[in-house]
Amino acid sequence: MPRMLDVSDEVRAEIGDEEADRLLAGENAPGSYDCTSCRTPGDSEQERTSTVLFIGEETAVLAFAHATCLPSQVVQVTEEQLRGAVKSISGDSVDLDPSQVVPEQAVLGVTSGLVLIAGELHPALVVEPTAPIVRPGATAAGDDFLPLLIEQGFMPLTELAEVPPVLHGWSVLLAMGQLHAVLQPGSNGGQPVAWWQAHQPLQVTEPWRAAANKHQQVLMFAAPVGSIGRQPREDLLRDALDKAAANGKLVGAAMPLAGT
Numbered sequence: 303m304p305r306m307l308d309v310s311d312e313v314r315a316e317i318g319d320e321e322a323d324r325l326l327a328g329e330n331a332p333g334s335y336d337c338t339s340c341r342t343p344g345d346s347e348q349e350r351t352s353t354v355l356f357i358g359e360e361t362a363v364l365a366f367a368h369a370t371c372l373p374s375q376v377v378q379v380t381e382e383q384l385r386g387a388v389k390s391i392s393g394d395s396v397d398l399d400p401s402q403v404v405p406e407q408a409v410l411g412v413t414s415g416l417v418l419i420a421g422e423l424h425p426a427l428v429v430e431p432t433a434p435i436v437r438p439g440a441t442a443a444g445d446d447f448l449p450l451l452i453e454q455g456f457m458p459l460t461e462l463a464e465v466p467p468v469l470h471g472w473s474v475l476l477a478m479g480q481l482h483a484v485l486q487p488g489s490n491g492g493q494p495v496a497w498w499q500a501h502q503p504l505q506v507t508e509p510w511r512a513a514a515n516k517h518q519q520v521l522m523f524a525a526p527v528g529s530i531g532r533q534p535r536e537d538l539l540r541d542a543l544d545k546a547a548a549n550g551k552l553v554g555a556a557m558p559l560a561g562t
Contacts, residue, residue, distance in 0.1 A: 306346055306347065306348070306349060306350045306351055307325055307326055307346055307350075307351050307352075307353060308350060308351065308352045308353065308369055308373070308374040309322045309325060309326060309353050309374055310352075310353070310373065310374035310375055310376075312375065312376045313353050313354075313355050313374050313375065313376055316355055316357065316362070316376055317355065317364070325353060328346075333345060333346060333347050334346075335351070335366040336409070336432060337366070337367045337368045337371055338354055338365040338366065338367045338372070338409055338501065342368075344366065344367070344368050346366065349368065349369070350368075350369035350370075351366050351367070351368065351369060352366065352367045352368070352369045352371075352372050352373055352374040352375070353365075353366060353374045354366065354367050354372055354374065354375055354376075354377060355375075355376045355377070356377050357376060357377070357378055365409070367501075371501070371502070372501055372502070377501075409431070409432050410429055410430075410431055410432075410498050411429070411430050411431070411432060411532070412427055412428070412429050412481075412484075412498060412500075412504070413427070413428045413430075413530075413532065413533070413539065414426070414427055414428075414481065414504065414506050414507075414510055415428065415510070415536045415539045415540075416509060416510055416513060416536055417462065417521060417523075417536075417539075417540060417543070418540070419462055419463070419464060419465055419521075420463070420464060420465075423509075423513050424465060424513060424517060424520075424521050425506075425510045425511075425513040425514040425517065425520045425521065426520065426521040426522070426523060427474065427481075427484070427520060427521070427522045427523070428522075428523050428524075428525070428530055428539065428543065429484075429498065429522065429523070429524040429525075430524070430525050430526070430527060430529060430530045430531075431447055431526070431527045432527060433527055434447070434526065434527055435447035435450065435526075435527075437449075437450065445526050445527070447524065447526050447527075448524070448525075448526060448551070448553050451524055451553050452553060454469075454486070455469045455470075455472075455555065456469065456522075456524065456553040456554060456555045457553060457554055457555060458550070458552070458553050459523070459547045459552045459553060459554050460547055460548065460550065461544070461547050461548070462540075462543060462544060462547060465521065465556055466521065466554040466555050466556055467555065467556060468519065468555070468556045468557070468558070469555035469556065469557055471486065471487035471494070472484070472485060472486050472487070472494075472497070472522075472555065472557045472558075473485045473494065473557050473558045473559070473560040474514075474519075474520040474522070474557050474558075474559055474560060475560045476506070476511070476514065476559060476560070477503070478503075479505075479506065479511055480503035480504060480505055480506065481500060481503060481504040481505075481506055482499065482500055482503050483496040483497075483498060483499040483500065484496070484497045484498040484499075484522065484557070485497065485560065514559050515559070517559075518558065518559050519556050519557060519558050519559055520556070520557050520559055521554060521555070521556050521557075522554060522555055522556075522557055523543060523552055523553070523554045524552070524553050524554070525543075525546045525551050525552050525553075526551055529542070529545075529546040529549075529551045529552070530542045530543065530546060
């Protein structure tokens with residue numbers, strides 16, 4: 303059955319006419335998918351769906367999004383971001399050969415909330431992938447998300463009793479009151495690069511922004527897939543964080559605020 307897919311000219315130019323036509327005919331496109339923007343399920347047989355091609359220096363990943371969330375487009379990302387943050391459980395890298403581009407990739411879910419630590423509210427971002435993250439080049443299934451972050455300087459947390467230490471070189475980019483990216487140090491002391499970047503700037507609450515401006519830093523917590531979930535209230539988010547920490551499945555760091 304033909305899919306309701308949008309393949310932009312720039313995506314078609316990258317993957318080639320033959321692969322684009324196969325996608326539009328429904329041969330290589332999934333029926334159901336998780337939107338790479340809003341992270342909720344989609345169905346290319348029932349609703350218009352955009353093809354989004356993430357391209358690093360050497361590899362590329364084809365993902366899918368609700369057309370109402372994102373237009374079909376090519377997104378340039380760093381190779382480290384593509385191999386490290388956008389990684390499937392198989393651990394296979396994806397070559398630019400369109401026959402090898404695969405849609406089922408992990409993406410990072412980011413939730414903002416206020417977290418009470420030592421009697422004071424701190425702005426926090428909670429990061430949880432949609433699937434296990436494996437070390438680039440690994441062949442065995444597993445989840446290396448926390449070890450990879452610990453190697454970057456994040457601290458393992460067993461409880462949320464105090465603010466984690468500042469991770470130098472990292473920052474959280476706010477602009478016009480919206481969350482745009484988490485930045486990490488560039489290679490060889492170069493300009494910072496996006497470790498995570500919002501496809502569309504995320505709105506944060508006024509209390510969250512006020513707390514960020516007060517502290518001039520944001521706390522970032524990260525946990526493996528299935529540890530936190532999408533919690534609708536901040537008290538439930540805190541409960542999930544406490545449980546993840548008690549189970550040894552939480553790392554954290556404080557990051558300076560970039561922007562306003």
